[in-house]
Amino acid sequence: MVQYQRLIRKGEKLRVSVNEKGGSFAGTVAGGGFSKTAKPKIILVLFLSFLSCCYIFSFSSFSLLNAFSREAQGIGPYEQFIAPLCSGTSNGTICCDRAGFRSDVCIMKGDVRTNSASSSVFLFTSLPKKTNISQNIKPYTRKWETSVMQTVQGLNLVYRDQNDSSVSESDDGHNICDVFYDVPAVFFSTGGYTGNVYHEFNDGIIPLFITSQHFNKKVVFVIVEYHSWWVMKYGDIVSQLSYYPPVDFNGDKRTHCFKEAIVGLKIHDELTVDSSLMLGNKTILDFRNVLDRAYWPRIRGLIQEEELEAVNKTGKSVGEDRFKKPKLVILSRHGSREILNESLLVALAEGIGFFVEVLRPDKTTELAKIYRCLNSSNVMIGVHGAAMTHFLFLKPKAVFIQIIPIGTEWAAETYYGKPAKKMGLKYISYKIKPKESSLYDEYGKDDPIIRDPKSFTRKGWDYTKKIYLERQNVKLDLKRFKKPLSRAYDFSMKRI
16 A cells, blocks of 8 residues: 655645535425326326436536536646647546647646656556557657757656556555655756746746646646756746745656646747636736746845945935936847947937936846846847847836847747737837948948848858857947837836
């Protein structure tokens, strides 16, 4: 007999359990409406009709109770949103929906147990062996990119016969539960392109929200290719999606047991949440609310520190001058796609009337500090690149100006422009002229790299990256750039 250990956290509410047994109905037929001479056949027909009504009511009540039970447990009918082909997955089965272009998602229901030594997740079941077809899945959301998917660790989803004593003997007891959770699990990988902020949000954090938010934090995250730095960097967000600390699939050799598991993450589009595909019609603004809840405790501390430092240095509050003007943040780059006349841009913006802050984040910058800076701003300016992902930190109806170097138009609009509009931002795209690019001085106006960028970008991402992303800087035509900057100022002042 397997001994289970239930983890109970401090302050955890008792899970409501609904009795799903069908009720019995008893009653008597009132005879006031019939005379003693009524025909027996009529009485029989009425009696059978009454029984039929009771049966229908009983069946409907059972169905409603069953649905309520799943809602009370925080599970709900999520399969049609997360893995449509697995809707109605029965207990003791594994179902994989591989119809999506971006990711595969598998659902396991029943006695689910981890086995890191074999990169496997077992489902113990008593179903006939002919149904026991194991599955393999790489729980990462860039399914179509063969090169990166080859680097992602796969998981074997394996049926095990719970009545077969030879199984436990051959496994030397490694399948006995060391830790049991009375909640579902979500398995996903932090491998692949992790290390790039765009991919961390687009391929990981937002899909994690999409896949798990309906569990109302009653879910355990099991991370394949676990990175301590990732957990530290995004721990504030993860804690808003789960009550439980994440499990290191490879590093934690214990057998973790669950009653249900989703393996893989659901992804909708670039940096967005499609409400029509969400249980409860959640949107990207609901995801942003998660960010608010994640970072505001830390931000309050940062504000207090800033206020204290300002008073000690100047004798007045840091906000006394700052909030008289709309705040503009320039996301500064170095090395490639750098704004070469950034100091003149700052002077121009201040002349128009902005309070300007130049933000230079790096991989070690605390996300709460970046969030604090952008969440309090009215306008964000930056050159196309992964750092534009931080538009997610802006408040709805703030202004996002994306400077688009030559050769990057499609990527800039697809990855950041369209998602920004979906989040309710005032989006302004500024496509530079050839003379504003450092490539113009290097190649001249007649070179195909300048004259016909599409002839190179059509060759593939490697060409775009090598030429237009890694070797190009920007020197803004400030007379031309003043127009979108003034539009942003007027829009911000109306809102203020």
